[in-house]
Amino acid sequence: xYLYLSISVSIYIYINICxxxxxxxxxxxxxxxxxxxxxxxxxxxxxxxxxxPPQVKKLKxxxxxxxxxxxASSQINKMKMKEKMAEKLELAQADMDDxxxxxxEVRRSTYMY
Numbered sequence: 001x002y003l004y005l006s007i008s009v010s011i012y013i014y015i016n017i018c019x020x021x022x023x024x025x026x027x028x029x030x031x032x033x034x035x036x037x038x039x040x041x042x043x044x045x046x047x048x049x050x051x052x053p054p055q056v057k058k059l060k061x062x063x064x065x066x067x068x069x070x071x072a073s074s075q076i077n078k079m080k081m082k083e084k085m086a087e088k089l090e091l092a093q094a095d096m097d098d099x100x101x102x103x104x105e106v107r108r109s110t111y112m113y
Contacts, residue, residue, distance in 0.1 A: 037110055056093075059086035 063083035 037107075056086050056089050059083070059089070 059082045063079050063086060
């Protein structure tokens, strides 16, 4: 009788420990999924930083001015530099737009409420 009682108590304790561990793991995973989703929602819902079109236009205007500001080699090099800067800004804006679209897609596909 005492052996049966000690075995049943041991099994009871073992089952309770297993349930406790299962619940802890479930909560841990749920919290991490919740945080991961809200990070993506926060990034996608916030206004993405944008490159202002007037800034790019100003750089392109300077790059394409011809010899309005002089024809010295330094001015020509500066024109080329401004042209490259405008191209980099346009590429950065395109990348930000793609990233924002991808984050919105993640938000739509993993929205768990």
